[in-house]
Amino acid sequence: MSSVISDPWEGLRQFTAARIALGHTGHSLPTDVLLGFQADHAQARDAVYSALNAQQLCEDLQHFVPGILLTSQAQNRQQYLQRPDLGRKLSAVSKQKLIAQNTTENDLSIVIADGLSACAINQHVVPVLSLLIPVLVDKGWTLAPVCIVEQGRVAIADEIGFLQKSRTTLILIGERPGLSSPDSMGAYLTFQPKTGLTDESRNCISNIRPAGLHYPQATEKIYYLLNQMKIKQISGVSLKDEMELPGGKLLD
Amino acid sequence: MPYHQTIHNYTYHFPDLKTLLAKATPARSGDYLAGVAAESAQERVAAQMALADVPLPTFLTEHVIPYEEDEVTRLIMDSHDINAFSSVKHLTVGEFRNYLLSDQVTTDVLNNLTAGLTPEMVAAVSKLMRVQDLITVSAKCKVITKFRNTIGLKGHFSTRLQPNHPTDDYKGIAASILDGLLYGNGDAVIGLNPATDNIPTVIRLLEMIDSIRTQFAIPTQSCILSHITTTIQAIEKGAPVDLVFQSIGGTEATNTSFGVNLALLQEGYEAALSLNRGTVGANVMYFETGQGSSLSANAHHGVDQQTCEARAYAVARAFNPLLVNTVVGFIGPEYLYDGKQIMRAGLEDHFCGKLLGLPMGIDICYTNHAEADQDDMDTLLTLMGTAGCNYIMGVPGADDVMLHYQSTSFHDALYIRKLLGLRPAPEFEDWLIRMNIFDEKLQLQTISHRHQLLAELGTV
Structure with a gap:
């Protein structure tokens, strides 16, 4: 006979993803519930330590736009987690590489960074950009080469966009993994990028993944915001988001 | 010098x-x-x-x-x-x-x-x-506060029932409240972090939670943890506000980044007092703090994060709060890197707050990018119980599906109470026994689907 006492309100789970009606043995969690939680936490932890498939992404996107591989000043994940300031700056080598490219003035710099979940980027970047880039090209947007950055934070796109002489930047970055969302991708958009901008200069679209904001809707929202920036020549809190996007927590 | x-x-x-x-x-x-x-x-x-x-x-x-x-x-x-x-x-x-x-x-x-x-x-x-x-x-230290029940008595240990939902869905929130109550949680407060700061929504949430409280005559208080300006407006519109919440920090510039100052906190305090809704006391404020907020707001003046945190308690104590808790591991590894740092910070915050006369609780928590796990939380929970902490959070299965971090669960509260022989707030304990959720020995009772809470609320 099982020592687990189940809760007769399991039916209420239809109303929330919260972990309710878990049952108990003594005052403790039943074994299956305990291990289920551990599995979800393990998935989120592995997402934080996952690595960007930079070379593969570069090859997959080659068809649309050339790619450049870059790194931030954070040497490794441990340092990245403790020193967000280093993740916001290009390494000296990467900076030289980008300057040497001497990109001509353009409408948009697209940056791809691992952020806190490289696996989110590995999964979702190609599907989203495969939808977005053809639309942009069709509408006459000029694009800088795509920059793929390891150990990057959101603000690194400001430096990249400035060096690429881009009027706007879009960074696609892995968000902080939740227990039930290890693969959430965020998109941050900034008009007239330059170093030293803060979060109020950006617009954010959060939770891009098949179980959250779907690829076509995410692409539509990105394109909408890019257009608004082009028309109104602003971004961030002063750019009223009239599509009523679901709000996201800023990554950093 | x-x-x-x-x-x-x-x-x-x-x-x-x-x-x-x-x-x-x-x-x-x-x-x-x-x-x-x-x-x-x-x-x-x-x-x-x-x-x-x-x-x-x-x-x-x-x-x-x-x-x-x-x-x-x-x-x-x-x-x-x-x-x-x-x-x-x-x-x-x-x-x-x-x-x-x-x-x-x-x-x-x-x-x-x-x-x-x-x-x-x-x-x-x-x-x-x-x-x-x-x-x-x-x-x-002993710091006792009162509103509809008595929190902080020696040998007692309370919990905030935190029924968050990513879209503020009423049924989703009610389901988590029910789950928490049936596990004996919620004597510190039933406190929801709303997904939006939209005033009509906040008012409807206040009314919804208050109606559950009154329907079952639960001797506890509720709180929607919106910005103080939102709560003041809700009070002006006649909403049933028990506690006024605000996040605060230890420097003027930190508080500016939160959109508050001492005068605004005073305004909120007086607005809550004017409603006179407490039955056994008039502690009407709820504050949250956490090491790192001043640095995060670039407002630390070169002062270390723990001293900044202690200064936040001076702000809190000016308003006779019912509840104050540090949200110790929420801010992320760039402030508190791992379980060891989170544990030490939690104990420091509790110590400093208590010595300054505050009814300290703690949100024992971590994010998925911190070097911490459930074992670290259990360790800190056990330490906080022995340190005489007033309350912790109660989150279904320790997983906050709105704020995306892990805190303590309803089960965790049962664990620490049983291990250390700690009881809920006395008024709430009487209610739990009356409702056949606990017996006289505070053992969790087997709940049938005919239980009053399930019969009346579970079918809503």
Whole structure:
């Protein structure tokens, strides 16, 4: 006979993803519930330590736009987690590489960074950009080469966009993994990028993944915001988001 | 004023009190990020030795943030009670540690001392303390507050029932409230972090939770943790507000980043008092704090994050709060890197808050990018229970599906109560027994689908 006492309100789970009606043995969690939680936490932890498939992404996107591989000043994940300031700056080598490219003035710099979940980027970047880039090209947007950055934070796109002489930047970055969302991708958009901008200069679209904001809707929202920036020549809190996007927590 | 200390034939120099405090702080990532931490283990101990020799009255004349520049410093200095301070005014920080740990210092002695202590004195002595020192002194403190029940009595341990939902869905929120109540949680408050700060939505949420409370005559209080300006407007529109919530920090500039100042907090306090909704007491404020918020807002003035945190408690105590809790591991690994740093910070915050006379609870928590896990949370929970913490969070299965972090669960509260023989707030305990959720021995009862809560609420 099982020592687990189940809760007769399991039916209420239809109303929330919260972990309710878990049952108990003594005052403790039943074994299956305990291990289920551990599995979800393990998935989120592995997402934080996952690595960007930079070379593969570069090859997959080659068809649309050339790619450049870059790194931030954070040497490794441990340092990245403790020193967000280093993740916001290009390494000296990467900076030289980008300057040497001497990109001509353009409408948009697209940056791809691992952020806190490289696996989110590995999964979702190609599907989203495969939808977005053809639309942009069709509408006459000029694009800088795509920059793929390891150990990057959101603000690194400001430096990249400035060096690429881009009027706007879009960074696609892995968000902080939740227990039930290890693969959430965020998109941050900034008009007239330059170093030293803060979060109020950006617009954010959060939770891009098949179980959250779907690829076509995410692409539509990105394109909408890019257009608004082009028309109104602003971004961030002063750019009223009239599509009523679901709000996201800023990554950093 | 400069300080110096020689150890192992090397003399370390510290230009001023705030540098000395920062260098004496046990290692944590946020102080490294801010560039104020000790550069070596030996420099840290040298700073602790120099700090131990600082006379307590020095803290009344050397301010870590100038009086002219910061209203929190002005609050600390202007409200300092020199009579209460007189019993310790001859002590250095090191002697103050000895004094606090001595058997002559009882709960009553500590209660009489509170108004004479400043946050910087309390932060300073905590930096010289080991974990067992922090627990020993905290456990001697007793801070009791009341609204519809009594929180903080010796031998009691309460929980905030946190029924968050990513879209503020009523049925989703009600389902989590029901789950928590049936596990004996919610005596500190039923407190929801709303997904939106939209005023009509906040008012409807207040009405919804209040209707559950009144329907079952639950002797507890509710709170929607929206910005204080939103809550003040909700009060003006006649919403059933029990507690006014606000996140606060230890510098004027931090509070500016939260969109508040002391005058606004006073306005919220008076608005809540005017409703007169408490039945056994009139503590109407709920504050949350956390180390790192000042650095995050670029508002730390070169002061270490733990001293900034202690200064937030001076803000809190000006408004006689029902509840104050540090949200210790929420802010992320760039401030508190791992389980060890989170654990130490939680104990420090609880110690400093209690010594300053606050009804301290704690959100024992971590994010998925911190080097921490459930074992670390269990460890800290066990320590906080022994330290006499007033309350913790109760989140379904420890997983907050709205804020995306892990806190303590309803089950965790049962664990610590049973292990240490701690009881819920007495009024709430009576209700739990009346509702056949606990028996007289506080054992969880088997709940049938015909239970009143399920029959009346579960079908909504």
